[in-house]
Amino acid sequence: MTVKLGANRYGKAETRLVHVVRQGPVHHVKDISVSTSLSGDMEAVHLTGDNAAVLPTDSQKNTVYAFARRHGVGQIEAFALLLARHFVASQPSIHHARVEIEEYGWNRTGPHSFVRDGGEVRTCVVHHDEDGRSTVVSGLKDLVVLNSTGSEFHGYIVDEYTTLEPTTDRILATAVAAQWRHADAAGSDSASDSASDSASDSASDSASDYAKAYTEVRRCLLDAFADTHSLSLQQTLYAMGERALTACPEICEIRLAMPNKHHFPVDLSPFGLDNDNEVFFAADRPYGLIEGGVLREDAPDAGFAWE
Numbered sequence: 001m002t003v004k005l006g007a008n009r010y011g012k013a014e015t016r017l018v019h020v021v022r023q024g025p026v027h028h029v030k031d032i033s034v035s036t037s038l039s040g041d042m043e044a045v046h047l048t049g050d051n052a053a054v055l056p057t058d059s060q061k062n063t064v065y066a067f068a069r070r071h072g073v074g075q076i077e078a079f080a081l082l083l084a085r086h087f088v089a090s091q092p093s094i095h096h097a098r099v100e101i102e103e104y105g106w107n108r109t110g111p112h113s114f115v116r117d118g119g120e121v122r123t124c125v126v127h128h129d130e131d132g133r134s135t136v137v138s139g140l141k142d143l144v145v146l147n148s149t150g151s152e153f154h155g156y157i158v159d160e161y162t163t164l165e166p167t168t169d170r171i172l173a174t175a176v177a178a179q180w181r182h183a184d185a186a187g188s189d190s191a192s193d194s195a196s197d198s199a200s201d202s203a204s205d206s207a208s209d210y211a212k213a214y215t216e217v218r219r220c221l222l223d224a225f226a227d228t229h230s231l232s233l234q235q236t237l238y239a240m241g242e243r244a245l246t247a248c249p250e251i252c253e254i255r256l257a258m259p260n261k262h263h264f265p266v267d268l269s270p271f272g273l274d275n276d277n278e279v280f281f282a283a284d285r286p287y288g289l290i291e292g293g294v295l296r297e298d299a300p301d302a303g304f305a306w307e
């Protein structure tokens with residue numbers, strides 16, 4: 001039997017970094033988790049244990065911290081591009097870099113005091129390869145939303161295993177995970193400037209575009225969720241994606257994953273009580289999981305953006 005090495009990559013996962021920018025008594029914090037993943041000439045290390053082509057994951061982690069000091073963090077997309085480009089440009093054995101960042105929000109309560117924003121997490125996944133191609137996918141997750149009416153579900157297949165009652169008025173709740181692909185990763189050429197300029201969020205152009213797109217997509221997702229009279233979570237998902245693409249010309253594709261957080265009316269008849277959609281059991285699991293993408297008809301090829 002002959003075998004060969006298949007697809008492989010390696011890196012440091014979840015390097016936690018808090019960066020404090022001090023402007024006199026007023027401080028700014030960025031709280032992120034960075035995962036780097038490199039690929040290239042890695043036959044020897046797998047086949048013979050020759051590490052000559054390997055940039056240690058420990059050095060990758062150190063680079064993250066050193067770059068935060070050198071360039072600031074700024075918009076996560078710009079910081080990720082800066083790192084991805086550095087790994088590919090500085091090491092001949094590294095042909096491709098993937099950098100994923102999660103950002104946890106803190107809201108200001110004083111000049112140097114903050115309360116953790118318990119809500120959603122901002123995300124990005126950036127790729128860069130030796131041919132100079134870059135892709136940027138931005139996103140959010142754990143954006144928990146609920147409509148207490150305006151949601152129906154009926155008309156579905158009924159087979160011998162169906163027990164679900166049709167409803168014309170139910171709670172619709174989900175935790176939105178969304179990722180959107182930027183049509184042009186290019187902001188990227190000035191990514192290093194962006195990251196270095198933007199430590200206090202006064203980002204330069206491409207970096208502030210990422211921030212603007214984030215705010216706009218988030219608003220579209222929330223508005224479309226609230227506005228759509230829903231016949232299914234699938235229909236709501238499409239409406240949310242469509243709204244974001246319509247409002248944001250700079251993005252060409254959005255993918256959404258939305259758990260259906262079921263709320264079942266509790267049967268209160270044993271207690272002589274009615275329940276006109278007022279008291280619900282919020283089930284934890286299992287949950288429906290609705291996933292789908294919306295993209296422009298003329299969206300450019302995604303390449304490795306979703307890998």
Ligand SMILES: O=c1[nH]c(=O)c2[nH]c(=O)[nH]c2[nH]1
Pocket residue numbers: 153164231232233234260288
């Ligand atoms: O919005 C829904 N979509 C489904 O596909 C589904 N399936 C189910 O049991 N409940 C629901 N709700």
